[in-house]
Amino acid sequence: MGLLLLKGLVAGLAAGTVATFGILTLLPASPQANALERAQAGLRQTTSGAGLGGLAGLLWGAAEQRRRRRNPWQGWRRFVVQRKHRESAEITSFELRPVDGGPLPRFLAGQFLTLELQIPGQAKPVLRTYSLSDYPGSDAPPDHYRISVKREPAPKGLDVPPGLASTYLHDQVEEGTNLNIRPPAGNFVLDSDSTEAIVLVSNGVGITPMLAMLKAALKLCPQRPIWFVHGCRNSDYHAFQSDVEALAGAHPSLHLHVAYSRPRPDDEGHYQSQGYVDGALLQQLIQGPAAYYLCGSPAFMDSLVMALQQAGIEPEAIRFERFSQAPRATPTTTATPVNSCEVQFCRSDRRVTWDGSNPEQSLLELAEANGVRPPSACRAGVCGTCTTRVRSGKVDYLADPTAVVPPGSALICIARPASDTLELDQ
Numbered sequence: 001m002g003l004l005l006l007k008g009l010v011a012g013l014a015a016g017t018v019a020t021f022g023i024l025t026l027l028p029a030s031p032q033a034n035a036l037e038r039a040q041a042g043l044r045q046t047t048s049g050a051g052l053g054g055l056a057g058l059l060w061g062a063a064e065q066r067r068r069r070r071n072p073w074q075g076w077r078r079f080v081v082q083r084k085h086r087e088s089a090e091i092t093s094f095e096l097r098p099v100d101g102g103p104l105p106r107f108l109a110g111q112f113l114t115l116e117l118q119i120p121g122q123a124k125p126v127l128r129t130y131s132l133s134d135y136p137g138s139d140a141p142p143d144h145y146r147i148s149v150k151r152e153p154a155p156k157g158l159d160v161p162p163g164l165a166s167t168y169l170h171d172q173v174e175e176g177t178n179l180n181i182r183p184p185a186g187n188f189v190l191d192s193d194s195t196e197a198i199v200l201v202s203n204g205v206g207i208t209p210m211l212a213m214l215k216a217a218l219k220l221c222p223q224r225p226i227w228f229v230h231g232c233r234n235s236d237y238h239a240f241q242s243d244v245e246a247l248a249g250a251h252p253s254l255h256l257h258v259a260y261s262r263p264r265p266d267d268e269g270h271y272q273s274q275g276y277v278d279g280a281l282l283q284q285l286i287q288g289p290a291a292y293y294l295c296g297s298p299a300f301m302d303s304l305v306m307a308l309q310q311a312g313i314e315p316e317a318i319r320f321e322r323f324s325q326a327p328r329a330t331p332t333t334t335a336t337p338v339n340s341c342e343v344q345f346c347r348s349d350r351r352v353t354w355d356g357s358n359p360e361q362s363l364l365e366l367a368e369a370n371g372v373r374p375p376s377a378c379r380a381g382v383c384g385t386c387t388t389r390v391r392s393g394k395v396d397y398l399a400d401p402t403a404v405v406p407p408g409s410a411l412i413c414i415a416r417p418a419s420d421t422l423e424l425d426q
């Protein structure tokens with residue numbers, strides 16, 4: 001299939017694979033373009049008697065539709081929840097249609113949307129990112145997007161409120177509610193061009209990008225063996241169970257393995273093993289070269305990445321996405337550490353000191369602690385919402401950025417100062 005190269009090798013380094021590597025963003029172009037060209041040819045035939053002005057208008061309209069299907073919108077676009085439905089005891093899906101009725105751009109399986117939520121009692125809109133959990137089966141561009149959200153309870157033993165956005169989405173966002181949404185984004189995407197087996201591994205709500213990737217793989221490269229390996233507690237917590245079982249029934253190239261950690265007596269027949277998805281299970285299931293895509297809880301991914309590496313899988317063959325902030329390890333660039341830094345948030349006219357005795361404090365946290373509220377969503381270097389121009393000074397990173405970082409800017413949710421003074425455009 002012809003592919004339209006949209007972006008070259010990115011200047012910044014992209015995390016999300018074990019080894020850091022550049023990412024090419026590719027969008028399938030031809031089916032869409034061909035369909036539109038066919039439509040345009042039809043238009044020309046049926047409008048042959050129309051005046052030149054009318055014809056030009058119709059062609060302009062078709063070209064505009066094509067442009068809008070290919071190019072994401074800029075900034076926020078208003079969507080309406082057209083369907084809300086329960087997928088499991090803790091995951092609910094939201095199908096979203098643009099209020100303006102215009103076309104939706106295609107997306108790459110694995111990408112996410114950023115939502116702006118007006119939550120009562122919150123001084124500012126709350127921004128959160130959610131993976132697209134579906135992928136269109138036909139060549140037509142999508143007429144809606146779907147996200148699937150896990151209700152985040154308060155962590156056990158902590159007297160803190162439950163997840164702000166997920167609780168709001170579950171309890172207060174209903175069919176008919178309008179939400180502002182940014183275009184699909186993200187670099188954790190299925191590479192449909194290579195030839196090896198595809199292994200999609202998830203636990204819990206990590207299934208959302210995996211399901212989109214599964215559907216995309218079956219559509220774009222059905223000749224490749226595909227493994228879909230998922231872990232959850234039991235059938236009460238097993239989202240998309242019947243969808244995935246139906247796909248496995250229809251596609252001999254798809255091998256399904258579900259592990260229940262605490263199966264119910266009547267779950268027999270819906271899972272293949274009892275326990276957790278771990279490195280031993282993957283080694284037992286998968287032989288030969290494969291591209292691994294992982295999404296799930298931090299402990300799940302850390303243990304799997306380590307196990308796969310120990311089993312000799314090349315780092316380039318392991319890709320993963322974190323839904324929550326990556327554990328802060330050693331800063332990833334080689335800038336000389338600083339003891340303290342005078343940070344100027346220029347637009348807010350605030351000058352504060354970043355104290356090297358708390359070396360893991362991000363610039364976003366420093367800003368928030370001092371009354372500056374830069375926009376943020378994932379707080380994990382994934383979505384790019386916190387991208388901030390660095391007017392002067394240097395930063396380094398507490399974790400590898402996954403979002404593309406424009407030159408002269410920083411993802412302040414995972415950045416800290418690497419110079420004695422720093423001027424940020426916030």
Ligand SMILES: Cc1cc2nc3c(=O)[nH]c(=O)nc-3n(C[C@H](O)[C@H](O)[C@H](O)COP(=O)(O)OP(=O)(O)OC[C@H]3O[C@@H](n4cnc5c(N)ncnc54)[C@H](O)[C@@H]3O)c2cc1C
Pocket residue numbers: 112128129130131132147148149150151152153154155158160161162163164165166167186205208209321322323324378380382383
């Ligand atoms: C690229 C990407 C894709 C994602 N895709 C999905 C997806 O498909 N589906 C999905 O469900 N999620 C997804 N997420 C996660 C999602 O963006 C949110 O992070 C998630 O919904 C939790 O947000 P929240 O506002 O509900 O919780 P928050 O309010 O952010 O709270 C998170 C947790 O912290 C706890 N907490 C609250 N206050 C404190 C405190 N003082 N001390 C300690 N703990 C506290 C809460 O109880 C909760 O458990 C994705 C994230 C990323 C980065």
Ligand code: FES
Pocket residue numbers: 375376377378379380381382383384385386387403411412413414
């Ligand atoms: S908030 Fe998402 S990259 Fe910083």
